[in-house]
Amino acid sequence: MVVAETQVYMPQAPRTRQRLLEDERWLAFVLLVPTMVLLGMFIAYPFVRGILLSVTNSRVGVPGDFVGLANYYKIWNDGIFHTSVYNTFLYTGVTTVFKLALGLWLALLLNRNFRGKAFTRAFILLPFIIPTVLSTFAWKWMFDPTFSVLNWLFYHLNLISGRINWLGDPDLAMISIIVVNVWRGVPFFAISLLAGLQTISPELNEAAAIDGAKPRQRFWYITWPLLLPVTMVVVLFSIIQTFADFQIVYVMTGGGPANATHLFATYAYQIGVGTGLLSEGAAISLAMFPILFLVVIVQLLYIRRVEVR
Amino acid sequence: MMKVTRRNVLKSSTALVGGMAGILATGRAPAFAQGTTVHWLRWNDFVPASDTLLRREMLPEAEKALGVKINFETVNANDLQPRITSAIQSGSGPDLIMLNNNHPQLYAASCVDMTDVVEPLAKAEGAHYALVQANSNDGKKWISMPWAIIGGMIAYRKSWFEEAGASSFPDTWEKYREVGKALKAKGRPIGQTLGHTFGDAPTFAYPYLWSWGGKEVDESGKVVINSKETVDSVKFMTGFWKDAHDEGGLAWDDTNNNRAFLSQTISATLNGASIYIESLRNPDRYISEKGAQLKTDILHAALPKGPAGQFSMHTYHSHVLPTYSKNAKAAKDFLRWAHSKPVYEKWFVSQKGFATPCTPEWEKHKVWTEDPVMEPYKIAGRLARTPGFAGPADAKAAEVLSKYIVTDMYAKAAQGMPAEDAVKWAESELKKIYV
Known part of the structure; x- marks a missing residue:
């Protein structure tokens, strides 16, 4: 009898669903589903829609027909598009160099010990925290053609005798938006690089100092190589963000004067959303994609090489 | 407080994902159950008192009258096009959207026929001005309901012009340039936007082009802008800009010249009457360098003559009713109510002449006799041409206008091209547009 009772004591067979989730591959898949759905809805779907739109002659409210690569051909021959491409590279290149140089300098300073360190570090982030549109409006007023506070200041310091036409002159307008982008981007570089600096063991620097390495040598042979992987990631993010920048130019110049400061994003917006030529707008904004894709590939390969080394 | 469990989070995210999928599948944002609401989108009026009047008095009355x-x-106003797109x-989106000039032509395929609202009104008030018909009618039907014309005239400082030797406003571009040169030398340049902005930029650039005999296209739609007349106009503009204008104008929108004039850094500017109206509303805030109220030193004049004549283009406002609207009937009823004479008159009076109604019937209104400074705006609707001249003000002309091509032509030359x-x-x- 006793034997029979032990036979009855059998664990209940688990239901199929539970068994599936016990399999790590299925569990991983189930856990990934929400992310995949979100990425699909907000990244892949708009991207594919954008591609489909760019090969039609669709306008606002008119679905349009398939026209192949006609829109790409059209923008290829478009002078304003050429200006936008040139501007985007110039804007991204110049701002990235300045943001990296100033950000690194700031990070090195913030990495030192001084009174009010925590407060200063928090304060540095301010340009990054304020909503871009608001801070850009403040800059727009500072560069205002008539009431520029900068002109007022320079005039009263006897540096200028007439007004500087910040946003009305194509070159000065480009410089103005570059200044604002650098101002806004430096904190991101500074804080990210500061985090990178703090992972570098101080002993390395101390040992080098004992061996007679001067500060400049310690920076080039110890700090910089160890900081490089972080720097590359920060630069990568910044390039992508800057390349696709919209807010600063839209608020400051709207792409003007006479289309002189358009970037990919602002020109795509003017054509697609402003004028309602959706397919052309999509083609302009997609023209960014291969370039950004290349930047990402090159930088990721570089980062992998650095990490393997 | 609700306990956040994994089960709850999963449930809500599933619902969210399901909801989003539904929106994507139908291509429509969710509609929430409610009583009939008409969503009316307009610009920030350059006469803010009119928006206040609408909000505080007129719309509550409409709600009561129409239920x-x-x-x-x-x-x-520069954000209206992105919004409708x-x-x-x-x-x-909104049930009624105000648009500038011939922009409704760009959205004609997605807008409800407004003929049944426009024609009874035209029967009661008389036919609309030609510019109204050209902008709002596609040749078959009314695609937007005409609202008002914002007359564009040059607001100028009478005393400053007199000091520069002009006892009356210069009637030709050459004379205007000469006076402007003298004024700029005294630090009182002419202010004119050549930026990407809906009103003051095209309402200057287009009539200026026409006054030299230039035009975008001929009657058959052939592009004829590259003519001796246009080149002459651009050459003159380059010198005129340097000699007489505030060069910051390349970066101005429709508000900058108002601020510059009221702060007395420019002597003249093409504008609606909003500068003068603001100086009337706050007479003690704007005082001239001689201690007089600024309003006593402002006069209005039409753009000068060129070799081919004298022209104008005024910013024109009308309302479209997009086909997606579920409240088309209520929206049309609202427009009928808003255009009924006593209601519209209340709004028109609050504009003090900044807006000119769309039919000649209103030229007789006492608003125009109350203040002689405003009188030039009375007939704004009679004399204006529309974008795309000598062709129709159709979708192609609207695309040219939206891309600011004519304005940019002058801006590029002013920058040295x-x-x-x-x-x-x-x-x-x-040529890319008129194919």
């Missing part, structure tokens, strides 16, 4: 709720929203594409190249650039842009 619907009116959701009144105002935005910067996104509304039409997403299939949801040779006149011939600036005209060639405009020609190539126009």
Whole structure:
């Protein structure tokens, strides 16, 4: 009898669903589903829609027909598009160099010990925290053609005798938006690089100092190589963000004067959303994609090489 | 407080994902159950008192009279086009959208026929001005309901012009340039935007082009902008800009010249009457350098004559009713109510002449006799041409206007591009549109 009772004591067979989730591959898949759905809805779907739109002659409210690569051909021959491409590279290149140089300098300073360190570090982030549109409006007023506070200041310091036409002159307008982008981007570089600096063991620097390495040598042979992987990631993010920048130019110049400061994003917006030529707008904004894709590939390969080394 | 469990989070995210999938599948934003609401989108009026009047008095009256709720929203006029594009594409948004000039032509395929609202009104008030018909009618039907014309005239400082030797406003571009040169030398330049902005930029650039005999296209739609007349106009503009204008104007929108004039840094500017009206509303805030109220030193004049004559283009406002609207009947009823004489008159009077109604009937209104400074605006509707002249003000002309091609032609020359190249650039842009 006793034997029979032990036979009855059998664990209940688990239901199929539970068994599936016990399999790590299925569990991983189930856990990934929400992310995949979100990425699909907000990244892949708009991207594919954008591609489909760019090969039609669709306008606002008119679905349009398939026209192949006609829109790409059209923008290829478009002078304003050429200006936008040139501007985007110039804007991204110049701002990235300045943001990296100033950000690194700031990070090195913030990495030192001084009174009010925590407060200063928090304060540095301010340009990054304020909503871009608001801070850009403040800059727009500072560069205002008539009431520029900068002109007022320079005039009263006897540096200028007439007004500087910040946003009305194509070159000065480009410089103005570059200044604002650098101002806004430096904190991101500074804080990210500061985090990178703090992972570098101080002993390395101390040992080098004992061996007679001067500060400049310690920076080039110890700090910089160890900081490089972080720097590359920060630069990568910044390039992508800057390349696709919209807010600063839209608020400051709207792409003007006479289309002189358009970037990919602002020109795509003017054509697609402003004028309602959706397919052309999509083609302009997609023209960014291969370039950004290349930047990402090159930088990721570089980062992998650095990490393997 | 609800306990956040994994089960709850999963449930809500599933619902969210399901909901989003539904929106994507139908291509429509969710509609929430409610009583009839008419969502009315307009610009931020340059006469703010009119928006206040609408919000505080007129719309509550409309709600009572029509039994619907009116959701009144105002935005910067330069944002109206992006708003209608996104509304039409997403299939949801305001029921009535104000648009500038011939922009309704760009959205004609997605807007409700307004003939049944426009024609009874035209029967009662008399036919609309030609410019109204050209902008709002596509030849078959009314695609938008005419609202008002914002007359564009040059507001100028009478005493400063007299000091520069002009006892009356210069009637030709040459004379205007001479006076402007003298004024700029005294630090009182002419202010004119050549930026990407809806009103003051095209209402200057287009009539200026026409006054020299230049035009975008001929009657058959052939691009004819690259002509001797256009090149002459651009050449003159280059010197005129340097000699007489505030060069910051390349970066101005429609508000900058108001601020510059009221702060007395410019002597003249093409504008609606909003500068003068603001000086009337706050007489003690704006005082001239001689201690007089600024309003006593402002006069209005039409743009000067060129070799081919004297022309004008006024900013024109009308309302479209997109086909996605579920409240088309209520929206049309609201427009009928808003255009009924006593209601519209209340709004028109609050504008003090800034807006000119769309039929000649209103030229007799006492608003025009109350203040002689405003009188030039009375007949704004009679004399204006529309974008795309000598062709129709159709969708192609609206695309040229939306891309600011004519304005940019002058802006490029003002920035130093040779006149011939600036005209060639405009020609190539126009040819992409008029294919």
